[in-house]
Amino acid sequence: QSALTQPASVSGSPGQSITISCTGTSSDVGGYNYVSWYQQHPGKAPKLIIYEVTNRPSGVSNRFSGSKSGNTASLTISGLQAEDEADYYCSSYSSSTTLVIFGGGTKLTVL
Amino acid sequence: QVQLQQSGPGLVKPSQTLSLTCAISGDSVSSNSVVWTWIRQSPSRGLEWLGRTYYRSKWYNDYAASVKSRITINPDTSKNQFSLQLNSVTPEDTAVYYCARGGYAMGVWGQGTTVTVSS
Numbered sequence: 001q002s003a004l005t006q007p008a009s010v011s012g013s014p015g016q017s018i019t020i021s022c023t024g025t026s027s028d029v030g031g032y033n034y035v036s037w038y039q040q041h042p043g044k045a046p047k048l049i050i051y052e053v054t055n056r057p058s059g060v061s062n063r064f065s066g067s068k069s070g071n072t073a074s075l076t077i078s079g080l081q082a083e084d085e086a087d088y089y090c091s092s093y094s095s096s097t098t099l100v101i102f103g104g105g106t107k108l109t110v111l
Numbered sequence: 112q113v114q115l116q117q118s119g120p121g122l123v124k125p126s127q128t129l130s131l132t133c134a135i136s137g138d139s140v141s142s143n144s145v146v147w148t149w150i151r152q153s154p155s156r157g158l159e160w161l162g163r164t165y166y167r168s169k170w171y172n173d174y175a176a177s178v179k180s181r182i183t184i185n186p187d188t189s190k191n192q193f194s195l196q197l198n199s200v201t202p203e204d205t206a207v208y209y210c211a212r213g214g215y216a217m218g219v220w221g222q223g224t225t226v227t228v229s230s
Contacts, residue, residue: 034215034216036215036216036217038158038217045209045220045221045222045223046158046209046217046220047220048213048216048217048218051215051216051218052216057218089157089158091158091160091215091216092215093215096176097174097175097176097179098160098175098176098177099160099163099173099175099214099215100148100160100214100215101160102157102158102159102160103157104157105157105158
C-alpha cells in the first residue's frame with residue numbers, strides 16, 4: 001500500500017502523448033512543491049526526470065513535463081518513443097515523520 | 112560527475128544486522144548543500160524512503176517511521192562515504208537497496224544492492 005496513488009498502467013502509440021497522475025493529500029503533494037518523477041527501466045536504478053513539480057534536470061528530454069493541481073500531480077510525455085517504455089514513479093515531500101513518500105508506480109507500454 | 116558505488120553482503124540471516132556502504136566520487140559527504148539518502152525497493156512495498164544524513168555545520172539524520180527503531184545512517188568523512196545499518200532484520204526487509212544523492216529529489220543513484228534475508 002503506497003502513500004501516493006498512481007494508475008497501475010498506461011499505454012500509448014509512438015508519437016502520441018500520455019499523462020500519468022499522482023494523487024496525495026494536502027500534507028504532501030498539495031501542500032508543497034516538492035514533487036519529483038522517476039523513470040525506471042528493468043534492472044536499473046530510477047532516474048530523476050522531473051523535480052519540484054515542473055523542473056527537468058539537465059539532459060532530460062523536453063518531451064517530459066510536470067504539473068500539479070490541488071493534491072494531484074501529473075507527468076506528461078509527449079511524442080512517445082519506444083525507449084519511453086518503463087516504470088514511472090512519483091514522490092513528494094511529506095510533513096509526516098517519513099519525509100519522502102513514493103507512488104506505487106505506473107507501467108508505461110508503448111504500443 | 113558524481114558517482115555512487117555501493118558495497119555490502121547480499122545475504123543476511125534473520126535477526127542479524129544489514130550493513131551497506133555507499134562510496135562517493137565527485138562530491139563530498141560533508142558538503143553543506145547536499146543530502147545523502149537510502150531507499151529500498153521490493154515488489155511488496157514498492158519504493159520506500161529509509162532515511163538520510165547531511166551536514167550543515169553539524170551532522171543531521173532523519174529516518175522513516177517504519178524503520179526508525181532499527182536504522183542508523185552514518186557518514187564516514189575519512190573515506191568519503193556513508194553507510195546504512197538495519198538491525199533485527201526479517202524476510203520483510205528483503206529488497207534492492209539504493210543509496211542516492213539528494214533530499215527530496217534524488218538525482219544520482221547507486222547501482223543497487225539486492226539483499227535477501229534468509230537463514
